[in-house]
Amino acid sequence: MEKFTVLRGKAVPMMRANINTDDIIAAQAMMGKVERIGDRLFTGARYDSDGNERPEFILNQDRYRGSRILVAGANFGCGSSREAAVWALTGYGIRCVIAPSYGEIFHDNSYQNGLLPIILDEATVARIAAAIEGADEPVVTVDLERGEIRLPENGLVRFSIPEERRAALLAGMDELDILLTRGEALNSFQIRDRSERPWIWGA
Amino acid sequence: MPLTLFEKIWNRHVVSEFSDGRALIHIDRHVLQETTSWQAFDALRERGLPVRNPELTHSVIDHSVATHPGRTADSFPPTRDMILAMRRHCQEFGLRLYDIDSDRQGIVHVISPELGIAQPGCTLVCADSHTATSGGLGAWAWGIGTTQVLHVLATQMLLLRKPETMRVTFNGTPGRGVFAKDLILHLIGQHGVATGTGHVVEYAGPAIRALPVEGRLTVCNMSIEFGARAGLIAADDTTFQYLAGREFAPKGAAWDAALPEWRRLPSDDGALYHRELVVDCDAITPLVTWGNSPQDVIAIDGRIPAPDSFAEPDRRAMAERALRYMDLTPGTPIEGTPIDYAFIGSCTNARLSDLQEAASIARGRKVAPGVRALIVPGSTTVKREAEASGLDTIFRDAGFEWRESACSMCVAANGDMVPPGKRSISTTNRNFEGRQGPGSRTHLASPAMVAAAAVTGKITDVRRLLDAGEA
Ligand code: SF4
Numbered sequence: 001m002e003k004f005t006v007l008r009g010k011a012v013p014m015m016r017a018n019i020n021t022d023d024i025i026a027a028q029a030m031m032g033k034v035e036r037i038g039d040r041l042f043t044g045a046r047y048d049s050d051g052n053e054r055p056e057f058i059l060n061q062d063r064y065r066g067s068r069i070l071v072a073g074a075n076f077g078c079g080s081s082r083e084a085a086v087w088a089l090t091g092y093g094i095r096c097v098i099a100p101s102y103g104e105i106f107h108d109n110s111y112q113n114g115l116l117p118i119i120l121d122e123a124t125v126a127r128i129a130a131a132i133e134g135a136d137e138p139v140v141t142v143d144l145e146r147g148e149i150r151l152p153e154n155g156l157v158r159f160s161i162p163e164e165r166r167a168a169l170l171a172g173m174d175e176l177d178i179l180l181t182r183g184e185a186l187n188s189f190q191i192r193d194r195s196e197r198p199w200i201w202g203a
Numbered sequence: 204m205p206l207t208l209f210e211k212i213w214n215r216h217v218v219s220e221f222s223d224g225r226a227l228i229h230i231d232r233h234v235l236q237e238t239t240s241w242q243a244f245d246a247l248r249e250r251g252l253p254v255r256n257p258e259l260t261h262s263v264i265d266h267s268v269a270t271h272p273g274r275t276a277d278s279f280p281p282t283r284d285m286i287l288a289m290r291r292h293c294q295e296f297g298l299r300l301y302d303i304d305s306d307r308q309g310i311v312h313v314i315s316p317e318l319g320i321a322q323p324g325c326t327l328v329c330a331d332s333h334t335a336t337s338g339g340l341g342a343w344a345w346g347i348g349t350t351q352v353l354h355v356l357a358t359q360m361l362l363l364r365k366p367e368t369m370r371v372t373f374n375g376t377p378g379r380g381v382f383a384k385d386l387i388l389h390l391i392g393q394h395g396v397a398t399g400t401g402h403v404v405e406y407a408g409p410a411i412r413a414l415p416v417e418g419r420l421t422v423c424n425m426s427i428e429f430g431a432r433a434g435l436i437a438a439d440d441t442t443f444q445y446l447a448g449r450e451f452a453p454k455g456a457a458w459d460a461a462l463p464e465w466r467r468l469p470s471d472d473g474a475l476y477h478r479e480l481v482v483d484c485d486a487i488t489p490l491v492t493w494g495n496s497p498q499d500v501i502a503i504d505g506r507i508p509a510p511d512s513f514a515e516p517d518r519r520a521m522a523e524r525a526l527r528y529m530d531l532t533p534g535t536p537i538e539g540t541p542i543d544y545a546f547i548g549s550c551t552n553a554r555l556s557d558l559q560e561a562a563s564i565a566r567g568r569k570v571a572p573g574v575r576a577l578i579v580p581g582s583t584t585v586k587r588e589a590e591a592s593g594l595d596t597i598f599r600d601a602g603f604e605w606r607e608s609a610c611s612m613c614v615a616a617n618g619d620m621v622p623p624g625k626r627s628i629s630t631t632n633r634n635f636e637g638r639q640g641p642g643s644r645t646h647l648a649s650p651a652m653v654a655a656a657a658v659t660g661k662i663t664d665v666r667r668l669l670d671a672g673e674a
Pocket of ligand 1 (some may be wrong): 266310311312331333548549550551609610613614631632
C-alpha cells in the first residue's frame, strides 16, 4: 500500500448527503478487470449517454478537475460493498475524503487502499467546503503526521483517526501482513474449535 | 454479566486480541460471488498463498449471469470474462463452485440459508453488502470488501474493532397486507438510512418471533439500508425446524452437539445494548418508496411529500432532487402512479413464500397492458419448488415472465435493465438513481404490492385486491 503522509492538492466540495457507491461507480461500469477505473468515477453524473462530459458536473470544471481531496455530505459511500468505489476514487487521484460520516464498508475499504476517510462534524465540514468555494485556488493540505487540514486561506482544522489506522497509513502497511504473523494463534484456535464445535467443520 | 446474542458470538470467535482493542475474529463461513472476488484471487496468487480453509468456503455465480432459459456464460458478453475467471479461480484454489447449471445456484444470500451454510452463532462473510440476510438464522453475517476477501481466503480471519449493539423491538401485530418487507421499510423510513451505522442490530419482539424464517431473512437483508453491516435474530425452534435436513446443516451427532449451544445463544435477561428502538407494528400499513433513498418511505394511502415538509436542509435538497428524478408531483397520492415495469426478485424478496404471496394476487388476473413483469426466483431451488407447486403456471398465465435465478434487475449487471425514464416497482432493496439501469425510476415494495401493481398497471393498495379475492 502507498504511504500517506502529507497530501496537497485541489479539493472538491460535493455536499450532498448519502452519495452512494452506485453513484461513485455504477455496477455496469465495474464488471471485470477495468483499465483506468478512475475514468469511470461518478460515471452517471460525469458523462452523458454518448460518453461526453457533462459540463455542469463539478469535476468537469477546470477549477476542480484533477482534485485529490473530496469534501462530502453525511453517509458518504453508503450502499454496496464494492471496493471498486474506492478504486475509482484513488484511480482518479483522490486520496482523502472529508465527511461527517460514511457507509461502514466503504470506510473500511478506504483504509485498505490508502484512502484517508476523515470524519468531522457537519458544521466543520460545511466550513471547509465554504473555504474551498470562496478561495481563489481550491487547494488544501491534509497533513496526517500532524493531524491537520490547512485550508486555502490560512484556516486550520484538526482531525484525528484511530491510532492503529494512522500508523498503518503512515507506514503504508497492509493488514494482511499483520494477519499472517498470527498463524500460531489461528492454529490453536482451530484445533480447539474442531473439538468444541464439530458441526462447523462438517463433522 | 448478562451478555447479548452478538457478544456471545463475538467472544466465541476471538482468536487473539490486540492491546489497541482490536481482535482477530475467526470466520466460520466464507461465501464468494463473482463480481467482487477477482482481484482477491489475483493478489493471493501474487503472494503465493493457498486458501487457508477451502472446506469453509462456498462460491456461486449470481450477479452477472443472464436469466433467460438456456443461458450460458456467453449469454451476456460484457460479463463473460468475469464468469470464466470465477471458474478458473475456484478450480485453481480448490473451491466449491455453484455454477450456472448447478442445482445449488442462486443469489448468494438466498442459497446461504437455503443450503444450511449459514447457521446460528456462526460468523459468515461475503463481499456483498446484503450478507446480513443470513442473520435471520441467528448468524453474525456481514459484508466485506475485496481486500478483506483476500484476508479471509489467506487466513480465515479478519482484524476487527468490536461494533456496538442495538436492539430494535417490534411490538404488536402487523395488519392485513403488511409483510416482513414493510416492517423493515417502516424502520428505515422512521429512523433513516444511517441510524444503524457502527452497530450490529438485533431484531426482537413478538412480531419478529411470529415471522417464519423467510420473513426474518427479509428483515435482516435490509440492515445495510438502515446503516448497519449486520442484523440478526436469535435462533429459536422456528429456526431449528427450518435448518434440519438442509445440505450443509449438521446431521446426527453433530446436530445433537450443536443444538444445546444454539439454545444458549439468545441474549441473557438484563443484557445491555448501546441503543434501543421500539417499533409499533399495529400502526404499519403497506408501504412503498417515492424517492431515491430507502428512507423515502410512505404509506400506500399517503401523498408524495413536498420538499419543504422536511426540516433539515439536507433532506429538503435530497427530496427536491428525487422528485425531479422520479418525475413525481408533491401532494398527489402515491396510489395510482402508473408503472412500466414490475420486478419480483432479489435476495430481499424472491424466496418461495415471496412468490406464493405474489401468486395469490396474480392468480386469475392479467398483467396490465403496457407493463413488463418479471419473476426471477432467488435460487434454482426456489424455482424448482415453485414449479413443483404450479406457481410458474399461475404467473405465466397472468402474463409474467418466468426466468432463471440471478440478481437480474436488482442491480442491472446482467443485461436485465429498466430503460431510462421508465418506472419500476420492485421487491428489491435499493431505489438509488440508476440502480435498475441508467435513468430508471424505482419504487420499493413487498412482493404482494408489486404483483398488485403489475396487474393494475399502477401503484395500488394490495388490500383492495385482497378484498376483491380472486378475480
Ligand atoms: S439480489 Fe441485489 S442486493 Fe441481493 S445480492 Fe444480488 S445485487 Fe445484491
